[in-house]
Amino acid sequence: MLSRAVRPARRALLVRKQVAFPAISRSVTTDAASSHAENLPEEDDKPFQVKLSDESFETYELDPPPYTLDTTKKELKKMYYDMVAVRRMEMAADRLYKEKKIRGFCHLSTGQEAVAVGIEHAITKEDSVITAYRCHGFAFMRGGTVKSIIGELLGRREGIAYGKGGSMHMFAKGFYGGNGIVGAQVPVGAGLAFAHQYLGQNDKATIALYGDGASNQGQVFEAFNMAKLWNLPIIFGCENNKYGMGTAAARSSALTEYYKRGQYIPGLKVNGMDILAVKAAVQYGKQYTSAGNGPLVYEYVTYRYGGHSMSDPGTTYRTREEIQRMRSTNDPIAGLKQKLLEWDVTSEEELKKIDKTAREDVDKEVAEAEKMPAPDATPKILFEDIYVRGSEPAWLRGRTPDETYYYGSN
Ligand SMILES: Cc1ncc(C[n+]2csc(CCOP(=O)(O)OP(=O)(O)O)c2C)c(N)n1
């Protein structure tokens, strides 16, 4: 009797709670109407200034970056090329996966190109970048070739990680992965920043990226704490693509304003669908950390068009209309294209040529990657590439007690 009397009352309370605290919904702000550029020079490499959209940033305990960006026609066109190339590469990976030529995990970043490309355009090869498993675009921008990245996905020995890492573990100079354990790259990023500081290289920035899902991990906050205590030159950056696997950000995060989650660390929300805003933000952040001001927490508001990975159709936890709306109103490539045309940086014709060149470049390298020989079916390969070449020990234990591999003698 008693329990029956209690139950309806508790249910009523729960229902009331849901009404009282509706899920916080946030939308990407990509209104480009307020951005503009005037009096452009004729020359491709002559600098001029672009005024950024009013909706580029929101700050937390931080003065906003300038809403202007110095650039050239050449650079803007290169940004466009890079984003198209990354997208074409991801589309090639999508096809090869569906043809069952790529096996295992494969996470694509279609829709998020402005983040990886914009960051690279703001830093130098002396800076360090580390991210999670959605890493193909970063590997490319850090200097990996399409051939080596696709080769890696295909498990080829000539792949960027000798065919051992696959989609989630790609590395290049100044690029520390490609990391499969959610959140684990954040403290490693703090370590990279510590190394820069220890070596007296505060002018070198570390860009440590993680997702909205990863942002709730304890190790992220531990890394924030140490970075602040030690005043490390690092820009933590949450790539908020609105979902962690199939869970919407508002269902996993008590506070979805990820740029405020460093609490005692100043933060900046950046329109991650606008490559110019990303470049301006990171350039500003690097100046800030280089000047010894300590860490920053950025949030790049973005969106992934595809599923979490190739095994997720991506349409069970969000509507097709939502994806379509983001594609048609927020696409980073279409957004930059529109600006380049409006500002007379280039013509429709030249952009088509850039599209064609990017497509041909990527297709050519993908075809070359597909022609790379598959690895020999020998266990020897399992023991290679574990140590830095030339620093291997005399022997290594194998998969079973009776299996031992002797380096140099097999
Ligand atoms: C420590 C750990 N827990 C769980 C997983 C499984 N997992 C892989 S990706 C993912 C979601 C992460 O989402 P988010 O950080 O938003 O990154 P996104 O995939 O959106 O880029 C989870 C839970 C994992 N790889 N590592």
Ligand SMILES: [Mg+2]
């Ligand atoms: Mg996410």
